[in-house]
Amino acid sequence: MIEINAIKCHIGGMASITIRNLDESTKQALRERAARNGRSMEEEARLLLAELEQGAGSVEVAASGRPQAGPAVAARPSPEPAISGFPAAGKRVLLIISGGIAAYKSLDLIRRLRERGVRVRAVMTAAAQQFITPLSVGALTADKVFTDLFDREDEHDVGHIRLARDCDLVVVAPATADLMAKMANGLANDLASTALLATNRPVLIAPAMNPAMWSHKATRRNAESLRRDGIHFIGPMAGEMAESGEAGEGRMAEPMQVVEKIGELLDTRPKPLKGKRAIVTSGPTHEPIDPVRYIANRSSGKQGHAIAEALADLGAEVILVSGPVSIPDPKGCEVVRVESAREMQRMVEAALPADIAVMVAAVADWRSKGEAKEKMKKEGGKGPSHLELTENPDILKGLGHHKQRPGLLIGFAAETEKIVEHARAKLERKKADWIVANDVSPDSGIGTTEGGVMGGDRNRVRILTREGVEEWPELTKQQVARRLAARICDHLAAVTATA
């Protein structure tokens, strides 16, 4: 058997190769190596080229027996993802683009996936090529684009069966009414439909069509069959169609929605909080004075939302009760939106029972006593109106004394002085298990350019438990969230072990 270095010598020094043009012995060695590793010959050659590029110059290129340059089948290695932490990073997606007007969205989808470290290989139907070109798709995937079932070269190098299986997920975006009909009926008369019939991988489709086509009985039947066959769907969404004057259900989901669904389907990270239910509060509350004015604070919701998402990432079922914020909903959580402290308390208690409760919201301590029904008027010469305040319910204390008290109750304390002393008193008074204390004073030195801890992206916290105080370094709010979620996991595991 020929050594790996010999194969490298044959393909080395070239930006791309055509396997067909390799000499027989090299081809055989490549075939055996690919079979051993469960990869296609093309995939194997690509990895060898990637290795070569990484150790550039270390492999001598043989003077003779060098293959002819041909159309690109091997591509550049995947670059480092520009966006880290995506659950499907390093996974491979076969993207099938069919011929709908939403095909342009697939270009953005490829970019979004690649910047998250997902490898994308594309198949285009003949109709798709009427809308976008294989050239632009190939430039974005940095790979060959497959278009023809009967291409001798592709069939030799990869083969339609390998193409359908050398991936972790097949995504059809956009999925036309026509391709859905073929899939539902097992037709295989072009490369896209044949790959879909031959694949043994999960399939996700993003239908996109005119609302009349989507609501047609034939499409309804096909969609129903596909769901029964275990095909995953994202969309279609309701809204304006690309054709002017048309609106309704049929729009392709936005590329980022497809990306999120792909992340969900390919997420194989451990889920130690699976089966646990968590309630998280986040953001400020707005306490009405009259129909147009309210009392509020500077909380942005960034820390609470990040904690909700970190718990959901670890498999918890998360109900996020959020005050008014202008940041996106965290992924994987059920979000309940409220305005005032009283509403927040009602919704938190309605979400009980829970294993974990993390009360992060900056709930207003006071509200206006007697909300004015009409807008309060400025009456000339009388000076400002007198605003009488009354105390709001204490949500954390309410939970600490509740008959359905969550198993682990965590409160947040935003303090500007005597941080530990005040947080310790809060822990006792409210019957919480932990208090996460943060210094929100202007001289805390955190996020001074972003407006401080409240509203900023960084935080430095202390965790007070009945056992002591942990000082955490200054971190991003996402890091605090992930660390807290991991700390919660460890605590619950220890409790289970001693039970």
Ligand SMILES: Cc1cc2nc3c(=O)[nH]c(=O)nc-3n(C[C@H](O)[C@H](O)[C@H](O)COP(=O)(O)O)c2cc1C
């Ligand atoms: C301008 C134009 C836009 C189209 N948009 C869509 C569409 O959004 N969704 C759809 O299902 N079909 C659409 N079609 C029809 C498909 O292109 C046609 O059914 C084609 O045969 C689909 O082939 P494919 O499924 O192999 O890609 C459109 C046709 C034209 C001419």
